[in-house]
Amino acid sequence: MAYLRPATIASALAARAELPRALVCGGGTAVQPAMNAGLLRPADVLDLGGLRDGAAIDACGDRVRLGPVVRVAAAARAHALGAGVLDGLLRGFATPAVRERATLTGNLFQAPADLAVVLTALDGSLIAAAARSRGERRLPVTTADALEPDELAIGLDLAVPAAFAYERLAVREVAAPTLAAVAAALLAGGPRAAVTGYRTGTAVPCPGAVPHLADPAGADGFAAEVVAAAAPPTPYARRSVAALARRCHRRIHRGDARGDADVRR
Amino acid sequence: MSGDDLVEVRGTLDGEPYHAEVPVWASLLDALEAAGRPLPAGCRGGQCGSCTVSLDGVPTPACVVPAGAAAGAVVETARRAALPVLVAELAAAGATQCGYCSPGLVVALSHLLSTSPSLDAPAVREALTGHLCRCTGYEAIVTATLAAAARLTS
Numbered sequence: 471m472a473y474l475r476p477a478t479i480a481s482a483l484a485a486r487a488e489l490p491r492a493l494v495c496g497g498g499t500a501v502q503p504a505m506n507a508g509l510l511r512p513a514d515v516l517d518l519g520g521l522r523d524g525a526a527i528d529a530c531g532d533r534v535r536l537g538p539v540v541r542v543a544a545a546a547r548a549h550a551l552g553a554g555v556l557d558g559l560l561r562g563f564a565t566p567a568v569r570e571r572a573t574l575t576g577n578l579f580q581a582p583a584d585l586a587v588v589l590t591a592l593d594g595s596l597i598a599a600a601a602r603s604r605g606e607r608r609l610p611v612t613t614a615d616a617l618e619p620d621e622l623a624i625g626l627d628l629a630v631p632a633a634f635a636y637e638r639l640a641v642r643e644v645a646a647p648t649l650a651a652v653a654a655a656l657l658a659g660g661p662r663a664a665v666t667g668y669r670t671g672t673a674v675p676c677p678g679a680v681p682h683l684a685d686p687a688g689a690d691g692f693a694a695e696v697v698a699a700a701a702p703p704t705p706y707a708r709r710s711v712a713a714l715a716r717r718c719h720r721r722i723h724r725g726d727a728r729g730d731a732d733v734r735r
Numbered sequence: 736m737s738g739d740d741l742v743e744v745r746g747t748l749d750g751e752p753y754h755a756e757v758p759v760w761a762s763l764l765d766a767l768e769a770a771g772r773p774l775p776a777g778c779r780g781g782q783c784g785s786c787t788v789s790l791d792g793v794p795t796p797a798c799v800v801p802a803g804a805a806a807g808a809v810v811e812t813a814r815r816a817a818l819p820v821l822v823a824e825l826a827a828a829g830a831t832q833c834g835y836c837s838p839g840l841v842v843a844l845s846h847l848l849s850t851s852p853s854l855d856a857p858a859v860r861e862a863l864t865g866h867l868c869r870c871t872g873y874e875a876i877v878t879a880t881l882a883a884a885a886r887l888t889s
């Protein structure tokens with residue numbers, strides 16, 4: 471039984487190869503409550519929280535690479551994705567203290583993962599690596615469960631948007647689960663949008679909505695495509711998702727689409 | 736917690752060295768309890784805030800931190816992290832009734848006052864997100880914190 475807290479990504483990958491069944495821990499805000507409740511009783515824990523080279527935020531042109539233990543609050547403070555982009559999301563995400571510990575990478579291994587819809591709209595990918603291979607491979611942010619047993623996520627690669635909008639539906643502004651969310655972004659490679667799928671609870675890209683997002687008069691078409699991707703089960707849910715999509719579209723075209731998304735009841 | 740191999744956690748607690756041996760799956764909250772310094776614990780899921788400590792200067796629910804992750808860290812409870820002016824204002828405003836939530840929220844609000852002394856009510860409410868108080872209705876806590884901020888800046 472071991473508690474391993476490696477100091478570098480290379481030593482974390484070596485530890486992962488040696489103990490592929492060890493419970494991986496980033497900030498611990500999801501796994502520790504599960505351990506407290508007796509839902510997880512790992513023999514070994516591989517804690518990435520002490521990685522000296524794991525919290526870097528590296529901008530490269532219109533993309534940014536985040537290390538595996540970049541915390542949600544730190545990413546927002548550093549304007550890692552551009553000033554204000556994460557603000558609207560963060561208003562409804564966890565609590566201030568949990569945001570200080572929670573990592574963006576760790577969120578993608580959870581269900582539900584509120585960040586997945588944002589990172590999908592930002593053309594994000596998970597970067598995976600293993601000690602046995604020299605290279606890295608990239609996975610869609612919604613496929614964290616496709617990691618090999620000896621792999622770790624060693625970072626995230628995202629586009630920095632020229633404009634971004636995020637809208638969420640929840641019963642309260644804070645400390646309430648997201649019922650539906652839509653994210654839209656204008657990226658150097660073109661517009662992108664994503665929605666939380668009602669059936670799956672995971673983020674779904676909306677390629678059909680892209681031409682409407684580019685069109686200032688395309689709010690209704692955009693909403694229709696987003697609703698089709700989310701497949702909400704009831705008329706109320708369909709209207710709600712359509713309203714979120716229209717708000718995102720409006721923000722993108724009003725020119726104030728930087729992070730000031732309101733949380734809607 | 737018996738029957739498991741133990742990990743050793745050493746660090747600083749309220750300015751003194753402490754030491755605990757706990758299972759690998761245990762939290763910092765468990766480690767502090769094993770070290771003879773139990774904190775109020777409500778949910779053990781990071782939601783109620785009652786176990787909040789200052790961990791290397793950042794308010795953190797001890798129940799969401801793996802004990803092993805806190806090895807070598809500086810942990811401060813309300814005993815050491817509380818700003819006296821805040822404690823005085825909370826007492827004057829009647830912002831503590833059963834007191835179960837108080838140690839945790841005093842850590843969080845003392846940190847808020849130390850890092851951003853000129854505050855408004857929305858900032859105090861934001862800092863209270865994740866701190867459940869079943870007794871006071873929060874208004875007295877907000878009023879007391881703003882009064883403490885005013886005293887700190889006057």
Ligand SMILES: Cc1cc2nc3c(=O)[nH]c(=O)nc-3n(C[C@H](O)[C@H](O)[C@H](O)COP(=O)(O)OP(=O)(O)OC[C@H]3O[C@@H](n4cnc5c(N)ncnc54)[C@H](O)[C@@H]3O)c2cc1C
Pocket residue numbers: 493494495496497498499500501502503518538562563564565568571572573574575576577578579580582583584585621622623624780781782799
């Ligand atoms: C009070 C509270 C409120 C919360 N609110 C929200 C919320 O509003 N929205 C939301 O989406 N979540 C919420 N969460 C859940 C959680 O805080 C977040 O999902 C957080 O981002 C998880 O990050 P972490 O670093 O703490 O993950 P951890 O708990 O450390 O790990 C989570 C998962 O990711 C895996 N993992 C972590 N890093 C890696 C890596 N580099 N490689 C491979 N696997 C890895 C772990 O094995 C584990 O399966 C909340 C939690 C609490 C306690």
Ligand code: FES
Pocket residue numbers: 775776777778779780781782783784785786787796797798799
């Ligand atoms: S017991 Fe730790 S936050 Fe509730």
Ligand code: FES
Pocket residue numbers: 830831832833834835836837867868869870871
């Ligand atoms: S004073 Fe009783 S819970 Fe806050």
